[in-house]
Amino acid sequence: MKTNERQDIIHVDDLSFTYGNEMVLDDLTLTVNKGETLVILGGSGAGKSTLLRLIIALIRPTRGRVTVFDNDIAFLSERQLRPLRGRMGFVFQGGALFDSITVAENVGYALRIADPKISKMEFEKKVIETLEYIEMRDFYSVFPADLSGGQRKRIAIARATITHPEIILYDEPTSGLDPIVSKRINQLINRLRIEQKITSIVVTHILQDAFEVATRMVMLKDGRMVFEGQSDDLLLSKDPYIQQFVR
Numbered sequence: 463m464k465t466n467e468r469q470d471i472i473h474v475d476d477l478s479f480t481y482g483n484e485m486v487l488d489d490l491t492l493t494v495n496k497g498e499t500l501v502i503l504g505g506s507g508a509g510k511s512t513l514l515r516l517i518i519a520l521i522r523p524t525r526g527r528v529t530v531f532d533n534d535i536a537f538l539s540e541r542q543l544r545p546l547r548g549r550m551g552f553v554f555q556g557g558a559l560f561d562s563i564t565v566a567e568n569v570g571y572a573l574r575i576a577d578p579k580i581s582k583m584e585f586e587k588k589v590i591e592t593l594e595y596i597e598m599r600d601f602y603s604v605f606p607a608d609l610s611g612g613q614r615k616r617i618a619i620a621r622a623t624i625t626h627p628e629i630i631l632y633d634e635p636t637s638g639l640d641p642i643v644s645k646r647i648n649q650l651i652n653r654l655r656i657e658q659k660i661t662s663i664v665v666t667h668i669l670q671d672a673f674e675v676a677t678r679m680v681m682l683k684d685g686r687m688v689f690e691g692q693s694d695d696l697l698l699s700k701d702p703y704i705q706q707f708v709r
């Protein structure tokens with residue numbers, strides 16, 4: 463590794479966000495380093511999804527700064543954001559597949575956006591390669607309605623990874639799945655970190671899943687950070703809210 467290579471690829475500095483009068487994020491500061499899987503834990507309404515939306519600049523800070531790949535993204539136009547977003551993949555809360563097109567078209571969606579004239583051969587090759595990685599090659603021509611919840615989530619992850627992003631943001635990737643299927647998703651998240659060196663933020667409120675994928679954890683409560691550190695330290699915390707959460 464080159465010594466001058468930046469290790470911190472996302473910076474959130476004194477970030478606040480309000481919806482009307484509601485303070486959703488309150489003066490949050492955190493860094494995401496290259497190669498790590500940072501888990502954001504927190505109860506419903508803590509501001510986790512809002513934080514992800516700010517990091518991809520779907521919404522803009524009320525105060526403070528979000529820096530991604532050294533770019534202060536709050537002030538970039540949609541056109542300036544495009545190349546940065548191309549280096550990131552998103553797995554949205556709920557999976558959000560397009561139900562009227564096949565698994566292959568869902569997975570290859572970003573390829574067509576990047577190059578509307580992509581050849582049939584090139585498209586098929588990349589989609590098949592990506593489906594093989596998640597062990598779903600046979601689902602190429604299937605429609606999303608015929609997939610199980612866990613399969614939908616894996617397809618959503620495949621769709622996010624086909625362009626080989628450097629960062630993936632996952633919003634509740636295991637919500638609504640049973641523990642065995644969740645484990646499979648967690649294994650996939652870990653494989654992407656280990657084999658493809660992808661940096662990830664995983665938002666979840668499920669402690670078991672957090673422990674399975676985290677290389678570091680942050681806990682939010684009412685838009686504030688109440689914990690930052692290693693998984694084991696979370697269990698040792700004396701904070702009453704955290705104790706309630708992990709008990």
Ligand SMILES: Nc1ncnc2c1ncn2[C@@H]1O[C@H](COP(=O)(O)OP(=O)(O)OP(=O)(O)O)[C@@H](O)[C@H]1O
Pocket residue numbers: 481486504505506507508509510511512513667
């Ligand atoms: N579009 C919106 N307009 C107004 N308020 C919103 C909007 N989106 C979210 N909020 C509010 O912001 C707060 C944080 O929401 P957010 O979705 O970030 O929470 P979360 O931690 O992701 O929760 P969950 O675990 O339920 O997904 C909530 O109180 C929510 O009601």
Ligand SMILES: [Mg+2]
Pocket residue numbers: 510511512555633
């Ligand atoms: Mg959410």
